[in-house]
Amino acid sequence: MLFPHPLLDALRAAPGTSAFEHAGRTVSRGELLDLIRRLAGALADAGLGPGRALAVRTALTPEAFAAHMAAHALGCRVVGIPSGHTPAQLAHVLGMDVDAVLVDPSTAAPELMVKPALSLGPCAEAVDLLAHPDDGRPLTVQGRPDDVAALMFTSGSTGRPKGCAITYRALSEHWAWQPRTWGPFAAAFARDFERYLLFGTLASMVVMEFVAPCLLGGGTAVIPEEDGRPPFPYAIERHRITGSIITVPRLFQMLRLLEERPADVGSLRALMVSGSPISAKRLAAAAERLGPVVYQGYGQTEAGNVAMLTPEHIAAGRGLDSVGRPHPGVEISVRDEDGWELPPGLTGEIHVRSPYVMAGYWGEEEETRDTLRDGWLNTRDLGHLDDSGFLHLAGRTRDVIMVNAMVVYAGPIERVLASHPDVAEAYVTGAPDEDTGEAVHAFVVPPPGRIPDPSALSALVRAELGEDSGPKTITTVAGVPVSTGGKPDKRALLARLL
Known part of the structure; x- marks a missing residue:
C-alpha cells in the first residue's frame, strides 16, 4: 500500500480519537484528516503535484505535520529544512530543484522567500494555505513509487548539506509506516507510544520514523x-x-x-x-x-x-x-x-x-x-x-563528530580555521561530552608572530558552518605530533587536553 495510504486509513478508522495535543488543544484524527485534505487542495491549487518539490521550514505543530502528509498525498518531494543552516547552506538546499517554500509566522525569513512562498498562517509575501477556501474535493494519493518522497539532510564532507533521497517505494516498505506487517517489535512500540512526547523537527528522519507507530497505533502525539x-x-x-x-x-x-x-x-x-x-x-x-x-x-x-x-x-x-x-x-x-x-x-x-x-x-x-x-x-x-x-x-x-545527534565533519571546520590569517594549520577532532554527546575540539598552529583569538575563530566557524560545528575548545600548539605512519596524530593532541 503506497505511502501515505496507511496513515490516512488509520485516521479514517478512528476519527473521534486524539491524534495531537498541542498548546492546550486536542486535534482528533478526523480533524487531522480533514486538515490534510484541505491543505492538499490548497497545495494543488498552488501548482504542486507529483514530482514537484516543496521545501518546508516550520515550527512543530499539528498543522505542519498535516502539511507534510498533504504534500506526500499529492506525490510531492518534501524537502525538510532543519534550523541552523547558514545562509550559504540554505541557498544550497533551496537550489535543489525546489518549486515552492512553506513557512509559518514563526519561521518566515527573507532568505526563504527566494521561491514562491506559502505559509501556515498569515505571513507577508506568502500565500496562507489555512485561509484557502475549502471546495470539498476528495483526498487522493497521487504518489509514484519511484519518485522521491523526501529529502532528509545530513552534513556533507564539504560543509554543504547532503540530501538523502527517500522514495515513495521506500516509505511504503518502511517498518514504521506499515501496520499490517508489524511484527512483535513494532507492535510493542505502537502500544508503548500511547502518549508520545514529540519534539524537535519534522525535517528529521528519526522524528518522522517514530511518530508513525504512535499515530498508526492509535496513540496521541503530545507536543x-x-x-x-x-x-x-x-x-x-x-x-x-x-x-x-x-x-x-x-x-x-x-x-x-x-x-x-x-x-x-x-x-x-x-x-x-x-x-x-x-x-x-x-x-x-x-x-x-x-x-x-x-x-x-x-x-x-x-x-x-x-x-x-x-x-x-x-x-x-x-x-x-x-x-x-x-x-x-x-x-x-x-x-x-x-x-x-x-x-x-x-x-x-x-x-x-x-x-x-x-x-x-x-x-x-x-x-x-x-x-x-x-x-x-x-x-x-x-x-x-x-x-x-x-x-x-x-x-x-x-572524520566526523556527532554533536547534538547531528553529523559534523572535521574537514570543513579545519578549512575554515585555516582560512584565518592567524592560523597556519588546523586540526579538529571529537571527544565524548555529556552536554552534546560529542564535542568539537580544535588545535591550531599560528604563523610566526601571530596570536590566535579563540573566540574570534569559534565565531568564524559558527558563521560559516553553523552552531553545532563550533569548537568547544580551541588550543594553540607549536606543532602537531605525527603517528608512526607520518600522519597528524589527533589522538595525541586530544590527550594533551583531556
Whole structure:
C-alpha cells in the first residue's frame, strides 16, 4: 500500500480519537484528516503535484505535520529544512530543484522567500494555505513509487548539506509506516507510544520514523508547551508520557535533573536513546534509574533505524557494549577494505541493506556511487558482529563528530580555521561530552608572530558552518605530533587536553 495510504486509513478508522495535543488543544484524527485534505487542495491549487518539490521550514505543530502528509498525498518531494543552516547552506538546499517554500509566522525569513512562498498562517509575501477556501474535493494519493518522497539532510564532507533521497517505494516498505506487517517489535512500540512526547523537527528522519507507530497505533502525539523547563523529565510528568526518543546529552541532563529534583516518570514505557555513542556503564545506570523502558538505537539518515538494543537485552546484561541486533528487515554485512565479508568478531566497515535505504544523495552522483553499491549502503562506520548477532561499533572511517545527534565533519571546520590569517594549520577532532554527546575540539598552529583569538575563530566557524560545528575548545600548539605512519596524530593532541 503506497505511502501515505496507511496513515490516512488509520485516521479514517478512528476519527473521534486524539491524534495531537498541542498548546492546550486536542486535534482528533478526523480533524487531522480533514486538515490534510484541505491543505492538499490548497497545495494543488498552488501548482504542486507529483514530482514537484516543496521545501518546508516550520515550527512543530499539528498543522505542519498535516502539511507534510498533504504534500506526500499529492506525490510531492518534501524537502525538510532543519534550523541552523547558514545562509550559504540554505541557498544550497533551496537550489535543489525546489518549486515552492512553506513557512509559518514563526519561521518566515527573507532568505526563504527566494521561491514562491506559502505559509501556515498569515505571513507577508506568502500565500496562507489555512485561509484557502475549502471546495470539498476528495483526498487522493497521487504518489509514484519511484519518485522521491523526501529529502532528509545530513552534513556533507564539504560543509554543504547532503540530501538523502527517500522514495515513495521506500516509505511504503518502511517498518514504521506499515501496520499490517508489524511484527512483535513494532507492535510493542505502537502500544508503548500511547502518549508520545514529540519534539524537535519534522525535517528529521528519526522524528518522522517514530511518530508513525504512535499515530498508526492509535496513540496521541503530545507536543509540549515552552515553559522554560527541559521537556525531560518535566513534560513526562505533566503529560503522563508513555514513550519518546531522546538524544544521549538529553538523557544525561534528565538523569542529573532527577537527582536534583525528583519527578514522577513512572508513566514511561519506552524511551529510545540514539544519536551518539553511550557507554555500557551509563546505559545500565539509565535503565536502573528509569526501569525496563530504555532502548538504544543505531541508525543513519541514509538508512533509518539499523540496529536496536532492547530493555530485555539490557535487563539480561546482554550486548550492553553493543548497539543491539539488526532491526527486522535490515541486513548487516561487515567487510574488509577489499569488500570481502568478515566473520563474526572481526572489525571492518559496516554495510547495510534494507527496503528503506535511501536511493542516493540528491545531485551527488559520485558520492552516491561511493556510498551505494549493489543495493548495499556503506555506512562508513567501523564495527563487528558477535556470535549472537549483536552489532558493536568501533569508530568511523570518516572524520566526523556527532554533536547534538547531528553529523559534523572535521574537514570543513579545519578549512575554515585555516582560512584565518592567524592560523597556519588546523586540526579538529571529537571527544565524548555529556552536554552534546560529542564535542568539537580544535588545535591550531599560528604563523610566526601571530596570536590566535579563540573566540574570534569559534565565531568564524559558527558563521560559516553553523552552531553545532563550533569548537568547544580551541588550543594553540607549536606543532602537531605525527603517528608512526607520518600522519597528524589527533589522538595525541586530544590527550594533551583531556
